[in-house]
Structures are given as structure tokens and as C-alpha cells.
Amino acid sequence: MNRLTQGLVITLVGGAALRISLFSTTYTNYVKPGFRPYLVAAGICMVVLGAIRVLGEWRGAGSAASDHDREHQHGPSVAWLLCLPVLAIFVIAPPALGAYAAGRAAGRSVAPPAPVEPYFPLAADKVTDMTMGEFVGRAWGEPTSLRGHRVRLTGFVAAGDKGVWYVGRMQMACCAADAIAFTVRVQGAARPPVNTWIKVTGSFILPKTGKLPKGTVAPELAADDVESVAEPADPYE
Amino acid sequence: MSDRALVSRADEHDDLIPPPTWRPPKSRLPWPFVALIGLLLAGRFWLAPYVQWPALQTWATIFVAICVQALPFLVFGVALSAVITAFVPAAFWTRALPRHPAMAVPIAGVAGAVLPGCECASVPVAGGLMARGVTPAAALAFLLASPAINPVVLVATAVAFPGRPVMVVARFTASLAVAVLAGWTWARFGRSEWLRIPSRPANTSGWAAFGEVMLHDLLHAGGFLVVGGLTAATLNVVIPQSWITGLAGVPWLSVLTLALLAVILSICSEADAFVAASLTPFPMTAKLAFLVVGPMVDLKLIALQVGTFGRRFATRFVPLTFVLGVLVSTVVGQALL
Numbered sequence: 001m002n003r004l005t006q007g008l009v010i011t012l013v014g015g016a017a018l019r020i021s022l023f024s025t026t027y028t029n030y031v032k033p034g035f036r037p038y039l040v041a042a043g044i045c046m047v048v049l050g051a052i053r054v055l056g057e058w059r060g061a062g063s064a065a066s067d068h069d070r071e072h073q074h075g076p077s078v079a080w081l082l083c084l085p086v087l088a089i090f091v092i093a094p095p096a097l098g099a100y101a102a103g104r105a106a107g108r109s110v111a112p113p114a115p116v117e118p119y120f121p122l123a124a125d126k127v128t129d130m131t132m133g134e135f136v137g138r139a140w141g142e143p144t145s146l147r148g149h150r151v152r153l154t155g156f157v158a159a160g161d162k163g164v165w166y167v168g169r170m171q172m173a174c175c176a177a178d179a180i181a182f183t184v185r186v187q188g189a190a191r192p193p194v195n196t197w198i199k200v201t202g203s204f205i206l207p208k209t210g211k212l213p214k215g216t217v218a219p220e221l222a223a224d225d226v227e228s229v230a231e232p233a234d235p236y237e
Numbered sequence: 238m239s240d241r242a243l244v245s246r247a248d249e250h251d252d253l254i255p256p257p258t259w260r261p262p263k264s265r266l267p268w269p270f271v272a273l274i275g276l277l278l279a280g281r282f283w284l285a286p287y288v289q290w291p292a293l294q295t296w297a298t299i300f301v302a303i304c305v306q307a308l309p310f311l312v313f314g315v316a317l318s319a320v321i322t323a324f325v326p327a328a329f330w331t332r333a334l335p336r337h338p339a340m341a342v343p344i345a346g347v348a349g350a351v352l353p354g355c356e357c358a359s360v361p362v363a364g365g366l367m368a369r370g371v372t373p374a375a376a377l378a379f380l381l382a383s384p385a386i387n388p389v390v391l392v393a394t395a396v397a398f399p400g401r402p403v404m405v406v407a408r409f410t411a412s413l414a415v416a417v418l419a420g421w422t423w424a425r426f427g428r429s430e431w432l433r434i435p436s437r438p439a440n441t442s443g444w445a446a447f448g449e450v451m452l453h454d455l456l457h458a459g460g461f462l463v464v465g466g467l468t469a470a471t472l473n474v475v476i477p478q479s480w481i482t483g484l485a486g487v488p489w490l491s492v493l494t495l496a497l498l499a500v501i502l503s504i505c506s507e508a509d510a511f512v513a514a515s516l517t518p519f520p521m522t523a524k525l526a527f528l529v530v531g532p533m534v535d536l537k538l539i540a541l542q543v544g545t546f547g548r549r550f551a552t553r554f555v556p557l558t559f560v561l562g563v564l565v566s567t568v569v570g571q572a573l574l
Binding site: 002004005006007012013029031035038045076080085090091093094100104176177 | 269270273281284285291293294295297299300304305306308311312313316397448451452453455457459460461463466469477502503504505507508510511512515
């Protein structure tokens with residue numbers, strides 16, 4: 001890889017970082033929304049660094065240095081690999097993790113860590129909007145706190161075996177590689193197309209034993225309303 | 238006879254060679270790069286509508302996520318390494334660190350607490366320190382300690398394990414112990430020919446050197462980071478999660494399982510505490526091993542170390558760190574958790 005190409009590749013990678021963070025909100029498919037300033041800063045850094053190199057090479061400056069460095073900087077051909085994420089971003093345009101990832105993670109324990117503060121009691125006579133994490137957390141930890149209350153959950157549609165279907169949401173701590181899936185089985189409603197986003201309103205079905213068996217099944221929701229919605233700005237919780 | 242014919246023919250060619258004053262026209266178009274852009278555009282408009290398989294998309298999301306997540310830290314680490322090379326005089330390090338490696342190692346390990354970043358940042362910084370004459374063993378202790386014991390990571394750990402501050406103490410103690418032990422082991426048994434200390438351009442000061450070093454390190458470390466991201470994303474998608482949780486019940490095996498899981502998942506050290514906390518079926522000691530091993534040995538880190546310090550280094554240092562990580566976590570876990 002010659003010096004001009006080195007500059008161009010760095011500019012390309014920096015440009016791709018800016019493309020997904022500064023000029024669109026695609027980056028929320030991969031990392032937390034709060035990560036934006038760091039991505040923008042890194043992108044600008046790379047574009048500036050690459051542009052300085054490219055301009056310098058075009059002007060023909062530093063040709064003496066380039067002979068010297070060619071011996072020193074022999075073979076950063078591994079740097080071509082930096083183009084792979086760029087290729088993936090433009091060609092595959094990876095969406096936020098959805099039904100496929102949730103289906104894969106189904107064997108893993110879905111109980112989130114216990115909250116610091118106890119859950120506050122729900123209002124008796126109205127529908128409560130709730131994160132999937134809180135719903136699943138209550139279903140595992142304090143199932144009785146959900147009894148007799150209607151809640152509204154937002155997530156994507158995932159299909160299971162034998163006509164069973166779930167509403168799912170991924171929770172992310174830092175990036176999509178560490179995402180864990182929350183799934184809630186929906187009863188009493190027809191399944192919308194897989195991976196479309198819905199708001200589902202209903203009430204928790206308390207298991208007959210009073211408690212969910214640990215880490216094996218998803219909590220269940222008796223749905224009375226399923227509404228299609230657009231994908232939220234932050235697809236993760 | 239034939240020799241002479243050859244010579245005379247060569248002479249003829251010699252006459253055709255332009256004189257030294259002549260320079261080729263500047264048409265160094267970077268063809269591979271032009272081809273790449275062509276591929277990008279073609280893929281974007283013709284291929285994109287057809288690549289919709291869920292498994293491929295999931296793989297690509299995780300792969301891009303690992304790269305995107307690591308990029309700012311890599312740029313930060315590389316910039317810091319370039320600052321060390323271009324603006325901090327070599328004499329500073331000989332004054333700041335004790336001459337004897339046995340003393341320099343623990344001090345460098347504790348100094349890791351001040352670099353707020355994850356493991357991607359610490360590899361280029363350690364490389365820069367070595368290039369400036371810091372004892373390799375000390376730079377390695379810094380490399381291992383800094384992603385695990387800096388304040389950002391410790392706060393994240395405290396948040397992920399509410400009501401169990403002892404986890405933070407255990408993580409700090411075990412990580413620092415592994416870093417110092419690994420540094421001492423390297424100082425005692427390591428050979429200099431195993432380690433390829435990153436070379437630096439001759440004129441190593443000022444802004445020009447800063448730009449040169451930063452761009453070079455960014456290309457180099459970035460390429461290897463992508464290797465790590467590719468492997469981690471592939472294993473993440475290929476290995477069924479149920480295999481892992483199935484091993485939770487066996488105590489000694491559970492520690493080893495989570496240590497291996499930390500290597501495979503290659504999660505940023507600022508996030509790994511949340512993942513550890515979600516692995517509910519596992520005992521606390523196993524989770525500690527996950528938190529201690531992850532920032533020191535994982536797939537993207539192995540790729541970065543191979544790229545920065547050479548294969549002969551990584552094949553010795555990575556197993557050493559892994560074994561130390563598992564042993565120390567077990568001991569600390571038994572004592573504290």
C-alpha cells in the first residue's frame with residue numbers, strides 16, 4: 001500500500017464513521033446513542049489525518065521521507081482490511097439486531113439483574129408504558145406486582161415454533177456484540193410480520209405455580225391490542 | 238560470442254534508458270483504491286437489495302458494532318502513543334520509572350489506573366512506551382492493568398453489580414495482581430528476541446512525526462482490529478448460547494467457561510460488567526474470571542498484539558496471561574466473594 005493509498009483509506013474509514021454518526025443515525029443500530037460525540041470526533045480526526053497525507057502526496061512533498069519510510073513501513077497491507085467494515089456498512093447496511101438474534105439467544109437466561117430500587121406500584125386504572133426489561137424483571141422477580149394491571153410494551157415481532165410468537169427487544173450495554181434479548185410471548189392476537197415493530201397492550205399471565213421457572217420460558221402476555229409502529233430512534237433498551 | 242552479444246544488446250538498452258534527470262510523469266493513480274471505490278458503488282446499488290439473509294445481517298451487525306465501538310478508543314490510544322513518541326522526550330521515562338524492572342513493573346501497573354479507555358487504546362500506548370525505551374515488562378504491566386482498573390471501568394462495574402461493591406474490589410485486586418505477576422514473569426523469563434518493539438521514523442519529534450506515527454499505527458492496529466472483529470462476530474453467531482449456559486453448574490468448569498467466553502465475545506472492558514451480571518446461572522467467582530480475563534485476553538486484543546509485537550510474542554504472552562487470569566481470579570474469588 002503506497003503512501004497516497006494509506007491516506008485515502010484512512011479518509012474513507014473516517015468518512016464512513018461520519019456517514020453513520022454525523023449525517024445519519026444509523027450508528028444507533030450498533031452502539032449506544034451517547035456514543036455519537038466520540039464517533040464524530042474519531043471520524044473527523046481520521047478524515048483530517050488522511051486528507052493531510054493525500055494533499056502532501058499530491059503536492060509531491062516529502063518524497064525523500066517516503067523512500068525512508070517505505071523501508072520502515074513495509075507491508076501494512078493488513079490495513080486493506082479496514083475497508084471491510086466500510087464495505088459491510090454500505091453493501092449489507094446491517095440493521096439493528098432483531099428476531100434472528102433474539103431467537104438465537106432464547107436458550108440464555110433472560111432474567112435481567114435485580115434493580116437497585118424496588119419497583120414502584122402500578123397505577124390501577126390506566127395502561128402503563130413499560131420497557132421490556134422492566135416487564136421481564138417484574139415477571140421474574142415480583143410477578144404479583146403485575147397482577148391486574150395493563151401494560152404497553154414496544155418491540156419487534158419474533159416467531160417461535162407451532163404458531164407461537166413473541167414481542168422482543170434487545171438490551172445493549174455498550175455495543176451490539178453484548179446485546180441480550182428480552183422476549184415476551186404474546187397470546188390472543190394474530191402475529192404481524194416478523195421483524196416489524198409493534199406496541200402491544202395487555203396483561204401479564206401469572207403462571208399457575210405463582211412463579212416462573214428460572215431461565216427456561218418467556219413470560220406471557222394476554223394481548224388485547226396490537227398496533228404497528230415505526231422503528232424507534234433507539235432500537236435497543 | 239553469445240556473451241558479447243548479450244552485453245552489446247544490454248548496451249543498446251542502456252542507451253534507451255532515460256537520463257537520471259528525467260522523471261516519470263506523476264500518474265501514480267492509486268488503482269487498488271479506485272477499484273475499491275468501484276466495488277463499493279457497485280455493491281451499494283446492485284448487490285444491496287439481494288443480501289438480506291438474517292444470519293448474514295446479524296453477523297454484519299455484530300462485526301460492524303465491534304469495529305464502530307472500538308474505533309474512537311483506537312484513535313485515542315494511537316494519538317496518545319503518537320504524543321509519547323513525538324513530544325515526550327525519552328529521558329522523561331528513565332526518570333519517571335525506577336531502573337530496576339522488578340520495581341518498575343508494579344508502578345507501571347498502578348499507573349494503568351489513569352488511562353480511561355478500553356483495551357484497544359492500551360496496546361498502541363504500550364507499543365509507544367516500549368519504542369521510547371521503557372522496559373518491556375513495565376509497559377506490559379501497564380498494557381494489562383489499564384483497561385481493567387481505570388475509574389471508568391470500575392464505576393461501570395459498581396453500576397452493574399448494585400449492592401455488591403466487593404465485586405469492584407475483587408476486580409481491581411485480581412486485575413492488578415495478574416498484570417504485575419505477568420510483568421515480573423516477563424522480566425524474569427522473557428527474551429528480547431521474542432518481542433518486536435514497534436519501530437519509529439527517524440525524525441521523532443514535532444507535528445510531522447506525530448502525523449506519520451499516528452497514521453501508520455492507525456492503519457496497522459486498525460487492520461488487526463478488523464481481524465479480531467471478524468473472528469469474534471463469527472464465533473458469536475456460530476456458537477449456540479445454550480452450550481455455554483449448560484456448563485454453568487460445574488464449579489471449576491464454570492470459571493474456565495466464562496474465562497473462555499470472555500476471550501470469544503471480545504467485549505469492551507467498559508461494558509463487560511453488564512454482560513457478566515446478566516450471566517445469572519454462573520457463580521460469582523466465574524463472573525470475576527470473566528471480568529479479569531476479558532480486558533487482558535480476547536480475540537481482538539490477540540490480533541492487535543500479534544500485529545503490534547509479533548507472533549512469537551503473542552504465542553507466549555497470551556497463554557501466560559490467560560492462565561494467570563484464571564488462577565488469580567479463582568484465588569481472589571474464594572477469598573473475597
